[in-house]
Amino acid sequence: MNKSIKCTLVIGSGPIVIGQAAEFDYSGSQACLALREEGIKVVLLNSNPATIQTDKEIADKIYIEPVEPETVIQIIKKENIDSILPSMGGQVALNLVILLDKLGILSEYGIKILGTPVKSIEIAEDRKKFFELMKKIDEPIINSYNLLKDDYRQIIENIKRYPLILRTGFSLGGSGGTIIKDRDSLLNYCDDYFSINDDTLELDESLLGLKEIEYEMMRDNNGNCISICNMENLDPMGIHTGESIVVTPSLTLSNDDYQKLRSSAIHIVSEIGVVGSCNIQFALDQKRNEYYVIEVNPRTSRSSALASKASGYPIARISTKIAIGYNLNEIKNPITNNTYAAFEPSMDYITVKIPRWPFDKFSVKRDIGIEMKSIGEAMGIGRTFEEALLKCVSSLDIAYSKSLRLSVSREKALELVETPNDRGLYAVFELLFHGMDAEEISLKSGYDSFFIYKMNNIVEKLKGIKHDEYPENMLELKQLGISDETISYYSRIEEIDIIKKRMENNIFPVYKNIDTCSAEFESNTPYMYSSYDTKNDLSIVNKKKIIVIGSGPNRISQGVEFDYGSVKAVSSIKSLGCISIMVNSNPETVSTDFDIADILYFEPITLEHIANIVHREKPEGLIIQFSGQTGQNMAAGLEKLFGNIIIGTNPENIYRIEERTKFSSELDKLGIKQPEFIEIDNIIDIDRKIKTINLPVIIRSSFIIGGRAMDIIYDYNILMERVRELFMERPGFPILVSEYIKNATEMDVDFVSDSKRSIIAGISVHIEEAGTHSGDATMILGPKMVTEEFVKKIEIIVEKLRESFHLSGLSNLQIAVKNGEIFIIELNARSSRSIPFVAKATGINWVELAVKSMLGEEINAEFRVPKSYFIKVPVFPFKRFHDMDVILGPEMKSTGEAMCCGLTFDEAMSKVIRIMKRKFVLESAVITVNDADKAEAANIAKKLAKNNIKIYATPGTSKFLSDNNIKNTTVYRIKDMRSPGLSDLIKNNNISLIINTPSESYGSFRDGYTLREIAIRRDIPVITNIKFASALVNSLASGMQSEYREIDEYV
Amino acid sequence: MDKYLILEDGTILKGKGYGYTGETHGEIVFTTSMSGYIETITDPSFAGQVLIFAFPEIANYPLTYEKMESERIQISGLVTKDAHEIFYGGKSGKDFNDFLINSSVPAIDGIDTRLLVEKIREKGVLKCFISNSPEMPDIFEDTMEENLVSKVSRKNYQYYKSDKKKEILFIDVGAKNSLITNLGELASVHIVPHDYDFFNIKFHYDAIFLPNGPGNPDHSALKPIVEFVREASQEKPVMGVCLGNQLITLAFNGKTKKMKFGHRGVNHAVTDGEKIYITSHNHGYAVDKDSLKNTDLIAPLWDINDGTVEMVSHKKLEVYSVQFHPEAHPGPYDGSWFFEKIKSTLRDINE
Secondary structure (H helix, E strand, O other), X not given: OOOOOOEEEEEOOOOOEOOEOOHHHHHHHHHHHHHHOOOOEEEEEOOOOOOOOOOOOOOOEEEOOOOXXXXXXXXXXXXXXXXXXXXXXXXXXXHHHHHXXXXXXXXXXXXXXXXXXXXXXXXXXXXXXXXXXXXXXXXXXXXXXXXXXXXXXXXXXXXXXXXXXXXXXXXXXXXXXXXXXXXHHHHHHHHHHHHHOOOOEEEEEOOOOOEEEEEEEEEOOXXXXXXXXXXXXXXXXXXXXXXXXXXXXXXXXXXXXXXXXHHHHHHHHHHHOOOEEEEEEEEEEOOOOEEEEEEEEOOOOHHHHHHHHHHOOOHHHHHHHHHOOOOHHHOEOOOOOOOEOOOOOEOOOEEEEEEEOHHHOOOOOOEXXXXXXXXXXXXXXXXXXXXXXXXXXXXXXXXXXXXXXXXXXXXXXXXXXXXXXXOHHHXXXXXXXXXXXXXXXXXXXXXXXXXXXXXXXXXXXXXXXXXOOOOOOHHHHHHOOOOHHHHHHHHOOOHHHHHHHHHHOOOOOEEEEOOOEOOOOXXXXXXXXXXXXXXOOOOOOOOOEEEEEOOOOOEOOEOHHHHHHHHHHHHHHHHOOOEEEEEEOOOOOOOOOOOOOOEEEEOOOOHHHHHHHHHHHOOOEEEOOOOHHHHHHHHHHHHHHHOOOEEOOOHHHHHHHHOHHHHHHHHHHHOOOOOOEEEEOOHHHHXXXXXXXXXXXXXXXXXXXXXXXXXXXXXXXHHHHHHHHHHHHOOOOOEEEEEOOOOOEEEEEXXXXXXXXXXXXXXXXXXEEEOEOOOOOOEEXXXXXXXXXXXXXXXXXXXXXXXXHOOOEEEEEEEEXXXXXXXXXXXXXXXXXXXXXXXXXXXXXXXXXHHHHHOOOOOOOOOOOOOOEEEEEEEOOOOOOOOXXXXXXXXXXXXXXXXXXXXXXXXXXXXXXXXXXOOOOOOXXXXXXXXXXXXXXXXXXXXXXXXXXXXXXXXXXXXXXXXXXXXXXXXXXXXXXXXXXXXXXXXXXXXOEEEEOOOOOHHHOHHHHHHHHHHHHOOOOEEOOHHHHHHHHHHHHOOOOOOOOOHHHOO | OEEEEEEOOOOEEEEEEEEOOOOXXXXXXXXXXXXXXHHHHOOHHHOOEEEEEOOOEOOOOOOOHHHOOOOOOOXXXXXXXXXXXXXXXXXXXXXXXXXXXXXXXXXXXXXXXXXXXXXXXXXXXXXXXXXXXXXXXXXXXXXXXXXXXXXXXXXXXXXXXXXXXXXXXXXXXXXXXXXXXXXXXXXXXXXXXXXXXXXXXXXXXXXXXXXXXXXXXXXXXXXXXXXXXXXXOOOOOEEEEOHHHHHHHHHOOOOEEEEEEEEEEEEEEEEOOOOEEEEEEEXXXXXXXXXXOOOOEEEEEEEOOOOOEEEEEEOOOOEEEEOOEOOOOOOOOOOOHXXXXXXXXXXXXXX
16 A cells, blocks of 8 residues: 555535436445545545535545535645545546646645546547557547548548547536438538537547447556456447446357457556556447447446446445555455455346436436436346346336336337337337337347347236236246236236235245355355345344335435435444344445445335335334335335334325325414415316416426426416316326415425424525425525524424324425415425435434434434525536426426535625536626516626626616616517527627526517527526526625635534 | 256255256356356366356357367256246357257256355355256265266377477367367467377477366376376476366376365456466366475466465476466456467477
8 A cells, every 4th residue: 555645635526417426426435435444534525415425424524615626726735635536526526637637736736646647547538549549559449530610521521431429528428429320410510510619529430239338447556457347238339328228247248259348448448557447338249240449437437336236346445445556466355355356256146227217307308319318227136137127127116117018009119119218128028018029129129139038038927917816927927027016017906915915925035145256255245135036145133123215216306315314324223233224226326335234135115125125124113214205105005014114204194294185184273374275186177276276376296298397377378278288198187286475485494303392403495486396496504594583483383293293203394485474385204305415514413313213212402503604506407408498497307416605605605606617707697587587687787787797688678777777788589580689699709697587477488498598508507596696696796705615614 | 847956965956957858967066157158068177067057147148159169068967047048049040958958968947056156165066966856866976086088088189280380299188179279379289188198109299288177187097197297398398277287286296186166267366466367267176285395386376365276387397387277268368378478488499
């Protein structure tokens, strides 16, 4: 080990975005722990409060601040940093370190880069340098072209082979990739592109249709290089690996294919000079016995997290040890404890990973390709491909998890198989139901026929399931991995009855260990998965045990925040002297690391699998509060099977809270106000019922309305139209229409309840008025946000709710406040998205208090007003979904969040803009707002004008500003078709900021939509809420210089 | 058809029979390799053994005869978790089931192979039957005591001419084709049967090569080879792989021993203390490290996990051999430097 390393900065990846998610919390946390074991002081920088790595147990000093050069410079000075580990924070951290190197900061402060050197990173990241090296070392690559503004036409003349893929270097999840089919499209694209851009366009020949294979490699300081595992994408080349179904290890590669690619991987990784872990992708052409090198990621990645969980080999940990000077023959394999890290894992099971897309929440195009659109992923583990595949499908918790098929015509299914989209897998099942030949499906889908034959084994069995009969061949069905839920779907017998009958017939899975070595060496690490096989690996521990259920794949509204809760709950259980058992199916998470809980079950979070584990372990209790909505939905079933097993608020009360009418009448009884609402359950009643509610209203439905972004409605006719549409699209489902309280302030109240009282953990005040989904709102915790008197009022309400619903553990209450009156919007008897934010801002481990209270202890804590200001800032995937509006509403759109801290509100706010856009400089602003917001817009404009910011405004707003003596330039709306027009202005001028609030009547927001779309593409921050704009401009105008501090200095 | 796997410790497991309908017996061993099923089952070193694939999906990619390591399937029987469903032969059109039938190898599927690996890890190798009825046999014969080499060695002299000048005497004790292919790139190869008249060789050769093979290296049938190597090594370089490594050890008064359950897989690291090589292994016997103390042999490479001798080298003579399989097939090519070493040995021989 290198003894000169005393204090290391680990850089996290910031807010969760598409292409960069929870996997970096996992790798960063593992890295920090691996460094601290060696006595190295660890300073962590990450702006994302929902992570475990930003917790005191993980690092010595934690900076929850924007991940930026300025922050790093301040930290280097303050903390006496001697080294930086850049490979654990995704592309964000890697890019930041490359930038710091270019700026000369690393050499100025004598900072050592741990792991792969910057020069090597640059080769791997810069496609030109990378391709040059590949040519030099004789590794096969495809042709690529760099087009410049001056000579692109000439180069295009010489391009012979299409299709081509457009790439940009340094990309996250392949952002910016487009497939170009022929010369004409390329010319059109380039003409457009170079009319507004001077940057180089990079194009590659496409390898569409070839097999995509990845290797996860590890190389040490002595040049020893091993392959941790390989991964085979079911989807052929052309689909981003983050969007592909991935099986580990490869199943359709011969020994020669496998070893040829492994040798090539070692060759390339060694030539680049990687130190630590790295991922390499190949395209394999089995027909011609050729392969092509696609790319190298010289850092831990999403694939590393997957490979770690799939193989049991802790990649981030070993990679970190190598980064500080150890070699593979000096590091023990921690899962077996009696073998070395110099060893290639052997698996005796199969894993399948499937992405989870947000198409159930977003009404956008569902096609997939070389850009990432998925938000999360699940992994299924089984002893056969069928079992692994179906366990993964179960874990996804989507509509097709039950049915597997789409129940559409053969033609429709064929169409869905031929054009890549999120339903491809189920379309293959559908075609098999239609009896199509496996080889033909293979040809159409690009999946190897091996997989199709395997899927057909499943279909054959499903066809044999009869209505209203418990299957005679139950064991066979289970051995193929067919879930009880699916058997319920095909037999039409309730799932719970299937489970009961199965258990009565003594059909249970056994649990096998993941040990990196196919049982060749002894391993007592209980990292388990179920399979309907013969023998259990480990025996049961007879101690007091508590199970914590995780939240499964990340999705919109259920993300890494719940993993934070799960991990904290596990450590609380351990500290209470109980055995902690974790169940989760998400390979990206910290909770599925084998050394977090005492026992880890990598299993789908479904009633069936939880029931099997409860049956086996016979725990003291089960905690579902950190499982998001998934656990809540399962509560009743678990109670039916096992009686009183849920710890925390019990299932009966969960039902009383979730069932809107019951909840509402209970609130009435308690004398607590709520917005008026009506439930429309049949079409005949619409006219009469609708008139009984005051406008505006919010239509609440978990269902998306095609192409519409706004769900707040100001007009009876539109309301009528929308409700009718909803009935048409989804007959038989009641629609909830509730009064929208205009200009109310919304707050999230998180609290913990024991049997005697509730303690408020935090009151997070939203900047945006009520109506924006709480997951999308910008929230503030800080001094003087609410009065003492107001807190008392909330405490009374919370106490009433605790008594009435027997709340226990964590709860989250959403309220709207107007003129001092409090209206209840929603109560959730579980942990919330805001809990990690509140915990970081208060410095109190609320999860631990909740676990203790659930187990019957009294809470020893009090409500505390935070000392500093903390702002929770959501981040959105608008760049990924060009067809999605940036206007916020009742449907959640954000993928993650950052926390901005400040000793004053302005200081915290000044950091917010850094989250929205790095290197933000305010020079000019466009203001175009609705009538209601004009007065406030004038206040904002005044401040901007005072700071000599150039203001552009659309005619209505412009007139209003001029009337108020604020200098501005009029620009015309896009639909006015007049010049100077907005779109030209944005394209040709350096616009820093756009403030655009939507009109209330929903018919006229298309113009804003186009404007916002153009802005997003050009990376200009768009503020769609006037209150938020006001707060931001106040801060920007104050000229505040941000100082970056360790979190303890704020708390 | 139901089939039964019966172990000498009393374990009886029921599975689905496939391949040859008859019965078989042998020493039961496992491999942890996840790829290379064709190369594995045709490796002559497996003679007398019933093989378990720890990896569940077998016959998962098309069967190609060119990948065979000898002219037939060499294992006595096959135990798998999930092979029976894929008999279609894939794109090659060759059927795995027929392949087993043609070599008279019975197979059993749907078995909890991990259970077996754990059992063997704890108890050591076991003797077994693959049987059509669940009855416990009276005797479990030890196939390892048989003259296995005689069953797999070529019966006649063969000559592989190459364009290289040097010539190698290759004593076939059960060699994999890949070894011959690799050596064929360095020299012309005289392949002689294991029971050749070594002291009466009429052709010229520059070096001696001892390849892999099955069974106990200390078997009496192999004594003449050991003696020949001891004598010939005074004048000519001797190289070896696997069983060859053990025979060379015996020739220089080292000893070999039977391992608890051996090494079979493609993921073991061998090391010299600094450099590591991930290598392909298939051996149930090993060189006894302690026995090298009073010999002229040293062990420059060993297995990183259990210290097994993975290479021996003579202090004075040009004699060296490895326990792992540098020829891979299946497995990684990390050990290919071994052939480079042979190349330079051959180059240094005066014409």
